[in-house]
Amino acid sequence: MVFVTISFADTLYITLEKDNALAVVDGESGKLIKTVPLGQRPRGLAFSKDQALLYVAASDDDTIQILDVASLNIVGELPSGEDPELFRIHPNGQWLYVSNEDDNIVTVIDLQSKEAITEIAVGVEPEGIAVSHDGKWVVNTSETTNMVHWIDPADQTVKENTLVDPRPRAAEFSVDGQLLFVTSEIAGSLSRIDVLTKQVLSKLHFKIAGVDKELIQPVGVLAHPNNKTLFVALGPANRVAVVDIKTMAVTKYLLVGQRVWNLAFSPDLKRLYTTNGVSNDISIIDVESLKVTKSVRVGRYPWGIAVKAE
Amino acid sequence: MVKEYIEEMKNIALTKYLVLCVYCLMVIFSSHAFASNINVNMAFLTEKMPVPPALSNLDPILRDEGIQGAILGVKDNNTTGQFTGHHYDLKHIEVPVGDDVVVAFEKLLNDGYQYIIADVQASTLKKLSLLARANKALLFNVSSGSDELRNASCDANTFHMIPSDAMRADALAQLMLKKRWKNWFLVKGKDAKDHNFTQAIKRSAKRFGIKLVEEKTWNFDHDARRTAQAEIPVFTQGANYDVLVVADVKGLFGEYLTMNTWLPRPIIGTQGLVPRAWHRTHERWGAVQMQNRFYKQVGRWMNDVDYSSWLAVRVVGEAVTRAKSINSGEVKNFMLSDKFSLAGFKGVKLTFRDWNHQLRQPVLLATPRSIVSVLPHKEFLHPRTYLDTLGYDKPESNCELLKK
Numbered sequence: 001m002v003f004v005t006i007s008f009a010d011t012l013y014i015t016l017e018k019d020n021a022l023a024v025v026d027g028e029s030g031k032l033i034k035t036v037p038l039g040q041r042p043r044g045l046a047f048s049k050d051q052a053l054l055y056v057a058a059s060d061d062d063t064i065q066i067l068d069v070a071s072l073n074i075v076g077e078l079p080s081g082e083d084p085e086l087f088r089i090h091p092n093g094q095w096l097y098v099s100n101e102d103d104n105i106v107t108v109i110d111l112q113s114k115e116a117i118t119e120i121a122v123g124v125e126p127e128g129i130a131v132s133h134d135g136k137w138v139v140n141t142s143e144t145t146n147m148v149h150w151i152d153p154a155d156q157t158v159k160e161n162t163l164v165d166p167r168p169r170a171a172e173f174s175v176d177g178q179l180l181f182v183t184s185e186i187a188g189s190l191s192r193i194d195v196l197t198k199q200v201l202s203k204l205h206f207k208i209a210g211v212d213k214e215l216i217q218p219v220g221v222l223a224h225p226n227n228k229t230l231f232v233a234l235g236p237a238n239r240v241a242v243v244d245i246k247t248m249a250v251t252k253y254l255l256v257g258q259r260v261w262n263l264a265f266s267p268d269l270k271r272l273y274t275t276n277g278v279s280n281d282i283s284i285i286d287v288e289s290l291k292v293t294k295s296v297r298v299g300r301y302p303w304g305i306a307v308k309a310e
Numbered sequence: 311m312v313k314e315y316i317e318e319m320k321n322i323a324l325t326k327y328l329v330l331c332v333y334c335l336m337v338i339f340s341s342h343a344f345a346s347n348i349n350v351n352m353a354f355l356t357e358k359m360p361v362p363p364a365l366s367n368l369d370p371i372l373r374d375e376g377i378q379g380a381i382l383g384v385k386d387n388n389t390t391g392q393f394t395g396h397h398y399d400l401k402h403i404e405v406p407v408g409d410d411v412v413v414a415f416e417k418l419l420n421d422g423y424q425y426i427i428a429d430v431q432a433s434t435l436k437k438l439s440l441l442a443r444a445n446k447a448l449l450f451n452v453s454s455g456s457d458e459l460r461n462a463s464c465d466a467n468t469f470h471m472i473p474s475d476a477m478r479a480d481a482l483a484q485l486m487l488k489k490r491w492k493n494w495f496l497v498k499g500k501d502a503k504d505h506n507f508t509q510a511i512k513r514s515a516k517r518f519g520i521k522l523v524e525e526k527t528w529n530f531d532h533d534a535r536r537t538a539q540a541e542i543p544v545f546t547q548g549a550n551y552d553v554l555v556v557a558d559v560k561g562l563f564g565e566y567l568t569m570n571t572w573l574p575r576p577i578i579g580t581q582g583l584v585p586r587a588w589h590r591t592h593e594r595w596g597a598v599q600m601q602n603r604f605y606k607q608v609g610r611w612m613n614d615v616d617y618s619s620w621l622a623v624r625v626v627g628e629a630v631t632r633a634k635s636i637n638s639g640e641v642k643n644f645m646l647s648d649k650f651s652l653a654g655f656k657g658v659k660l661t662f663r664d665w666n667h668q669l670r671q672p673v674l675l676a677t678p679r680s681i682v683s684v685l686p687h688k689e690f691l692h693p694r695t696y697l698d699t700l701g702y703d704k705p706e707s708n709c710e711l712l713k714k
Contacts, residue, residue: 083599101599102606104389123393124386125599143596144624144653145390146631161393163631167653186659187651212688212696214658236657 009310010266012273013054014282015042017301022056024072027266027273027307030284030296036072039065044086045304048111049093054306057084057098064098064109069308079116081107086128086170090153091135097151099126099140106140106149108156118156122149130171130180137195141168141182148182150198160198165189169219170262174245175227183218183232190218190232192248204248211237220262224287225269233260233274240274240283242290252290256283261302267309275302350387350636352626353401353423354380354619355438357411357430362560370610376429376452377402378608379616383623385607394631398623412437419445424638427622429615432456439465448638450622453615456506460666460702464709467642469625469667471618475510477701478585481673481685482555482578483514484699488687491552495575496525497545497567503559507580511555524549528563538566547572555579582677585685588617589676594684597655621654621669628652656684658697666709670697 010027015038022036022045039058046055047069054067057080064078064087080087080098087098089111096109099122106120106129123145131138131153138151146168150160165187172181173195180193190204206216217235223245224230230243236259242252257276264273265287272285276295282302284294354377361371380400387398403418405411411434418426424447428438432454442449442465449468451459455475459468473481486492494515498508515522526545546554546567554571556579558564564581576582590601590611600620604612612620625645630636633644644650646667651659656672663670675682690699698704 101596102602124389125596144386145393146628146653147390147393149393163394166628166651166659186653188659214695214697215688217657 008266008268010268011308011310012264012282013045013306013308014275014298014302015045015056015304016299017041017043017277017303019299019301020058021299022067022072023298023302025282025296025298027271027284030282030294032296032298034072035299036067038074039063043303044084044098045306046087046089047306047308049089051308055087055089055096056304057087059083059085064096076114078109078111078114079107080109081105081116081119088129088131088138090131090138091133095153097129097131097138097140099129101125101127101143104142106138106151120149120151120156120158122158123147123161128168128170128182130173132173132177132195133175134177136177137173139171139180141171143167143169143185146184148180148193148198162193162198162200164191164193164200165203170221172221172223172230174223175225179245181221181223181230183221185217185219185235188213188216188218190221190230190243190248192245202248204243204250206232206234206237206241206250208234208237208239208253211239220260220274222263222265222272224265231263231272233263235259235261236278238276240272240285254283254285254290254292256285256292257281257295262305264305264307266307273305273307275305277301277303347391347395347397348636350396350398350425350626350630351401351423352380352384352398352425352427352623353403353418354427355411355415355418355430356402356404357428357434358404358407359431360407363562372610372613374608375613376427376615376619378604379452379612379619379621380427380623382604382607382616383620383627386620387623387627390627390631396627396630396636398627400623412441415441419447424448424636425626425641426450427452427619429453429619432459435459435468436463439463439468442467446638448626448642450625452618452622457510457702460668461708464666464707464711466711467638469622469645469662469669471621471625471669472614473585473587473671473673474668474701475507476513477668478673479507479510479514480517480700481585481675482511482583483518483520484685484687484690485583485675485683486520486553486578487518488689491576492520493523493551493553494520495546495549495551495554496522496557497528497554498525498557499528499560499562499564501560504557504580507557507559511557511579523551528558530563538570542567542570543572546570551575553578554582556581583675583682584677586674586676587614587671588612589674589681591676591679591681592655592674594681595655595657600655617654621652621660624654625652625669663698663704665704665707665712666702667711668701670695672697673700 012025014023024033040060044057064080066076081100123142125143128141140149148162165184167186182191216237220233222231232241239253257279259278274283281295384400427450451470556564629641629644654660686699
């Protein structure tokens with residue numbers, strides 16, 4: 001019996017905050033393939049440019065671990081500084097930007113030499129990092145200062161600061177690089193910022209009938225490459241908002257697992273995956289029909305997710 | 311005589327920080343012309359109280375309660391300030407036992423201080439409130455849970471950062487209701503604060519349909535550490551009940567109740583399971599970072615007054631940044647507007663109740679080494695926000711602020 005499918009197979013790599021492990025899941029079937037032990041409290045993760053290596057922030061070990069994707073063996077580590085949580089890799093494949101919450105700095109690590117090349121002073125409790133697709137801007141959000149800090153990678157200094165709503169978490173550039181979206185967890189809002197002027201153009205305050213507004217806490221945000229749609233994880237509201245980029249209006253709320261943190265697409269953009277911290281599972285969403293098709297138990301406190309085409 | 315004093319260590323820490331800030335500014339804005347620095351001067355007033363007899367030597371007596379939270383808040387504000395052009399300064403005044411706090415407060419007002427954080431007793435705060443209003447200064451209460459201050463004695467320029475006794479008692483009652491532990495045995499001390507907490511407990515019991523099956527006053531004035539095993543079983547014998555509620559704010563006997571009651575029952579109230587604004591075991595919603603930053607600075611864990619003081623400084627910082635003004639009237643208006651919200655590591659935004667200026671916030675229910683629950687639970691419904699199921703709600707409050 002042979003099936004021919006047009007979708008690409010993909011593998012999901014999910015950090016389990018409480019299990020100190022990495023869950024490896026087949027994206028199409030949603031089957032948990034295996035669980036690999038990691039350092040303490042693993043959170044953010046990302047592939048190297050060639051996808052041969054996987055970097056994982058082990059927050060409580062104050063390090064970023066390097067895994068060989070083929071063998072899933074730990075092959076090294078990066079000097080991340082204290083309590084690394086979220087990080088991003090510059091499109092040049094060479095610089096990794098990581099926020100150090102306790103020290104109010106962003107550390108830049110050279111992936112070739114595996115050395116920290118500079119530290120950039122930012123606001124209190126730096127959190128989210130995003131890099132524009134053209135590599136011209138790296139932004140960092142600070143949770144207590146409530147700002148977006150615009151870092152110019154050319155000289156690794158902060159050039160501008162944009163004040164946003166309380167407790168900014170994640171940031172995401174639009175595919176065309178003209179807009180930056182920032183979620184504010186405590187304010188329950190999404191800011192749409194003009195990259196050219198660094199000004200907030202508009203804000204969306206999420207409202208869900210029957211859900212207390214205090215529970216609507218936007219965290220992870222993901223832009224669809226069609227440059228029309230944005231997906232926003234709403235934390236303890238247990239929903240993912242589908243947002244129209246142009247109108248900044250919610251077109252649909254999708255009910256997922258509890259305390260939804262982060263989001264990722266399958267490489268063919270057919271599926272959207274969410275990590276749900278409290279219900280200990282991931283939800284799989286069919287992107288075309290915008291329906292939640294499956295939830296898969298992966299381990300305790302799933303947090304970050306990275307997807308690789310097979 | 312009022313002793314004016316800023317602890318040298320703090321001073322050094324603060325100065326060091328300022329130097330660092332200037333450095334940051336130079337580094338970050340080397341290529342940018344920036345708005346000149348605007349100074350925001352804040353003051354912290356501590357009324358020293360006689361030290362109560364210690365139950366044990368386990369917990370050191372804190373000499374820097376509150377002020378350390380404020381110092382951390384100023385650091386955080388100044389990190390933000392380097393991007394907004396604001397600079398925050400903090401002056402600490404400590405009034406020794408027996409000296410007149412009002413004199414110290416008046417001096418601060420004369421020196422032009424518009425933002426004053428007060429760690430003083432309830433009766434003092436009442437006096438300061440009148441002066442604050444008359445001088446258009448904003449006064450932040452960081453330590454008194456007195457319900458009177460939020461009701462009959464509320465004042466237009468006074469803001470309560472710490473949860474009221476009523477909020478804390480309601481948090482306990484809500485969890486007990488959820489557990490269906492609805493028959494309470496109340497043991498209270500003789501202190502005025504014990505009386506206030508008892509009143510709050512009784513109000514909550516009535517509010518949530520809980521029955522006080524027995525009420526007893528702890529009249530013993532000896533040190534019970536050798537005799538607790540003999541006395542407490544006898545003292546608690548009699549009625550059947552689900553939990554024993556203790557009102558012993560100073561901690562003179564409450565710790566001895568655990569495991570010594572006649573019936574095997576849990577202890578809640580001022581000892582056992584306690585309602586707190588902050589607790590060292592709190593780690594959710596980014597609280598770990600706060601705990602670490604405070605511990606690094608002070609070398610001990612943050613407590614309720616430290617946390618409330620941090621909040622007070624952050625309230626001013628947040629309002630000044632967003633209202634783009636240091637005028638106390640404009641800052642106050644912003645604090646009470648629906649645009650204001652503060653992140654305080656409790657998973658929800660913190661805002662002010664416009665009817666009595668109490669900061670809305672969840673209450674932590676903690677045992678010495680764990681957080682049992684964070685109240686209110688969202689199942690306690692309220693037309694405005696579930697946070698308003700704790701403490702005096704708008705229709706219940708006899709504070710006349712909105713009418714004044």
